Amino acid sequence: MLRVEVGPDSLFGPENMPYGVFAPPGELFRVGVRLGDTVLDLAALLGDSMFARPDLNAFLAAGPARWRAARERLRELADTALPVEVLHPVHSVRMTLPVTVGDYVDFYASIDHATNLGRLFRPDSEPLLPNWRHLPVGYHGRAGTVVVSGTPVVRPRGQRRTAAGATEFGPSQRLDIEAELGFVVGSGSTLGVPVGVDDFAEHVFGVALVNDWSARDIQAWEYQPLGPFLGKSFATSLSAWVTPLAALAQARVPLPSQEPEPLPYLRATADHGLDIDLAVAWNGHVVSRPPYARMYWSPAQMLAHLTANGACVRPGDLYASGTISGPEPTQRGSFIELSWGGREPIAVGAETRTFLADGDEVTITATAPGAAGRPIGLGDVRGRILPAPQI
Structure with a gap:
């Protein structure tokens, strides 16, 4: 287990936590959030297959109540030690479009x-x-x-x-x-x-x-x-x-x-x-x-x-x-x-x-x-x- 350290001058503290779609070397794309200089693998962290996809669209379609619940849970977890396998240095991953854009x-x-x-x-x-x-x-x-x-x-x-x-x-x-x-x-x-x-x-x-x-x-x-x-x-x-x-x-x-x-x-x-x-x-x-x-x-x-x-x-x-x-x-x-x-x-x-x-x-x-x-x-x-x- 490891706690993600976020510096006092970081633009990506727990009050932010933007969503993106990333892939570790040699692996498939999935949804993550950024905390400091670390990407949290949401499918592995939350055990939710909604995040084991190469875009955010399914999560977006789930609606505001689901968005709020996920954000509250992630902010709670940001203050705890997390499994090492769900943590990826942001500069080590590939990023792709966060959404499949229809229009x-x-x-x-x-x-x-x-x-x-x-x-x-x-x-x-x-x-x-x-x-x-x-x-x-x-x-x-x-x-x-x-x-x-x-x-x-x-x-x-x-x-x-x-x-x-x-x-x-x-x-x-x-x-x-x-x-x-x-x-x-x-x-x-x-x-x-x-x-x-x-x-x-x-x-x-x-x-x-x-x-x-x-x-x-x-x-x-x-x-x-x-x-x-x-x-x-x-x-x-x-x-x-x-x-x-x-x-x-x-x-x-x-x-x-x-x-x-x-x-x-x-x-x-x-x-x-x-x-x-x-x-x-x-x-x-x-x-x-x-x-x-x-x-x-x-x-x-x-x-x-x-x-x-x-x-x-x-x-x-x-x-x-x-x-x-x-x-x-x-x-x-x-x-x-x-x-x-x-x-x-x-x-x-x-x-x-x-x-x-x-x-x-x-x-x-x-x-x-x-x-x-x-x-x-x-x-x-x-x-x-x-x-x-x-x-």
């Missing part, structure tokens, strides 16, 4: 990001389109290209428009990131029955960091009139760790003022804003610190709007916030904003960049207030750019 939806919920892009793309018009303050704008993404953190990202090819006005096909020259927060659906809903804005915690299990890689030159040529397509669908990276909503109780904050007042189906009686601070590192150099607390639309409003027409959600579905940006230049969550459309190069160590070069690596991390008086961590989401294949 993926991406929103556009940051007023600072939307304003910046409006100024870049429509300099002679109002930066926000008329509908933006009335509903959480979003698009349906491609679930099949959601990949776990650490998966290399191959530079996409696509059609784009040249400065001379001609069209050409080739590798994206303006490859970008979007630093986002993802929300993992636990309990599904019934087709035809919307999810109420205050029922958020009954349906969403937890949060995970997302990087929605974006080919801005492909996107700019294709996105009107139907919106994002090939410029987005080639890869979306998801953290290997899902932090339960229960671990974020101390991070709840009010939303910024919403004007005009949202329609009744988007009005919540509880605070659904989240005080989460992100950091974006480009080749190991932090270039931005986006604040999630600035987001205009809450995850509860996103879910209510996503299902307002009767669309249903299922365990393992993922929806993301869209790029998280703040009002300051150092708080912008995409490189198109940081470089102001490529016109203002960014210092990345001794080099400068506007958009991503082959070989570049981006790592996004985040922290939030925790119940023990110290921050908790949301893991990281990483990706390195590989050259486009020769065709």
Whole structure:
């Protein structure tokens, strides 16, 4: 038996305990939770076959009562000596996607990001389109290209428009990131029955960091009139760790003022804003610190709007916030904003960049207030750019 030691500065104390899917060397994937720098094998520790699977979906489908019971039991066990065979050093295991993603939806919920892009793309018009303050704008993404953190990202090819006005096909020259927060659906809903804005915690299990890689030159040529397509669908990276909503109780904050007042189906009686601070590192150099607390639309409003027409959600579905940006230049969550459309190069160590070069690596991390008086961590989401294949 062995007690897991958690240092006083650890971001993964018993007040956090995020879920992931891991495999020790030479073994199959199964569900675990992280405590300090150790992964606890839940199937072996709890004797529950629900966790002897390569995804969290069965546990998510079990619902909030089951989530609470598991969390309470794990927090009790975190203070005891545990069998050595259920303990695995976090750096010795392989990680895979924590959920099988059935549907993926991406929103556009940051007023600072939307304003910046409006100024870049429509300099002679109002930066926000008329509908933006009335509903959480979003698009349906491609679930099949959601990949776990650490998966290399191959530079996409696509059609784009040249400065001379001609069209050409080739590798994206303006490859970008979007630093986002993802929300993992636990309990599904019934087709035809919307999810109420205050029922958020009954349906969403937890949060995970997302990087929605974006080919801005492909996107700019294709996105009107139907919106994002090939410029987005080639890869979306998801953290290997899902932090339960229960671990974020101390991070709840009010939303910024919403004007005009949202329609009744988007009005919540509880605070659904989240005080989460992100950091974006480009080749190991932090270039931005986006604040999630600035987001205009809450995850509860996103879910209510996503299902307002009767669309249903299922365990393992993922929806993301869209790029998280703040009002300051150092708080912008995409490189198109940081470089102001490529016109203002960014210092990345001794080099400068506007958009991503082959070989570049981006790592996004985040922290939030925790119940023990110290921050908790949301893991990281990483990706390195590989050259486009020769065709």
